[in-house]
Amino acid sequence: MNAGNNFDPAAHDASLAASYIVKALGLGRTEVIAPGLSELAMGLETVTKMAAAASVPVVSANINGVLPYVVLPKNRGRTNVLVTSVMDPALLPENHRMAKKMISDPVKALNDVCQQISHDLFVVVIHGDAEMIAKITRHCRGIDVVIDGLSPDDFFLSETASGTPVVANNHEGMYVAYIDYGGKKNGASCFSLPVQMRVDVETVSEDPGISTLIKEYNVQREQWLRRQSGTTGKAMSQFDAGAHYAGNKSCNLCHADMADAWAASRHADVMDSLIRKSRQNDPECLSCHVTGMKPRSSAGYVHMSDDHPMAGVQCEACHGPGADHSQNPGKFTMQAVTENTCTRCHTEFRDPNFDFNRDVFKVNHGRTRVGLNP
Helix, strand or coil: CCHHHCCCHHHHHHHHHHHHHHHHHHHCCCCCECCCHHHHHHCHHHHHHHHHHHCCCEECCCECCCECCEEEEECCCCEEEEEEEEECHHHCCCCCHHHHHHECCHHHHHHHHHHHCCCCEEEEEEECCHHHHHHHHHHCCCCCEEEECCCCCCCCCCECCCCCEEEECCCCCCEEEECCEEEEECCEEEECCCEEEECCCCCCCCCHHHHHHHHHHHHHHHHHHHHHCCCHHHHHCCECCCCCCCCHHHHHCCCHHHHHHHHCCHHHHHHHHHHHCCCCCCHHHHHHHECCECCCCCCCCCCCCCCCCCEECCHHHHHCCCHHHHHCCCCCCCCCCCHHHHHCCCCCCCCCCCCHHHHHHHHCCCCCCCCCCC
């Protein structure tokens, strides 16, 4: 792939991931895809083709070129659920003029759908902030449930001022939300309060079909990344030029006992876990599994292996670059390990069960003092 053909690696990477996400949605019996900013960036035609292959309709009331709505028969055909979505045009950057022309006023679009299509319940996915959700529910009185498609991780709106319940899946996909429908009473729809549920391997069993899809995706992505990658020299170019890393071999000269303890820890062979999942060339993973690697570097895709000189969570991953210290230990001291050191990689998303006070001793070299939390 040469530079002359305008090939965009990031766009290709996103498209490959999206195709498998849509397949997984189909296996998970997802009934509607509500397009947002990421789908517009990828191209609605591309997303629509992917969805058609998985038999999942893409719907939006105010984006031209997709289905305006779907009606889903529920309760053995006794309840017709009208489902659509809208996106706030203000979310688009100013330079996306063509995309802006594709998007109409969400309030008018929803009122047209609500008034023209017969239904028992009206569910709308809204890609917009809390102010836009409030505006839409204030001017579109027929909406029964709002699904918040843009809720940030630290915000969850349970209902609008007009009383319309709002459901949101947030925290980087770690939570899903649900709401129970209790039928109609005196002509009004009755719902339970929205509930957010944590999703992890301890609460949700693995689906064999989706597990197979993930393995297939990882293999395909690994093969593609290998084709994009260059030499180990390119991998080294992703390290911060201003930071002087020495590598574990240098540390071993003076800290042999600590090096032996490190070698027996899981930090020493974290590249193996990536290799087992065919993700050793994944830019999303390397910044935590390779010492000193810059996250999502612009230097391009890289070829990594478990014998790379900086592979694994080495001494300098936690204690900082050590080249200066190795030359003059008395003048240059290494960084102390704190909880912030660990949570750069052991985030809630990547490692939700991480507990600093408990887990730090797994890599504590047996005698190193660590500042624990009170």
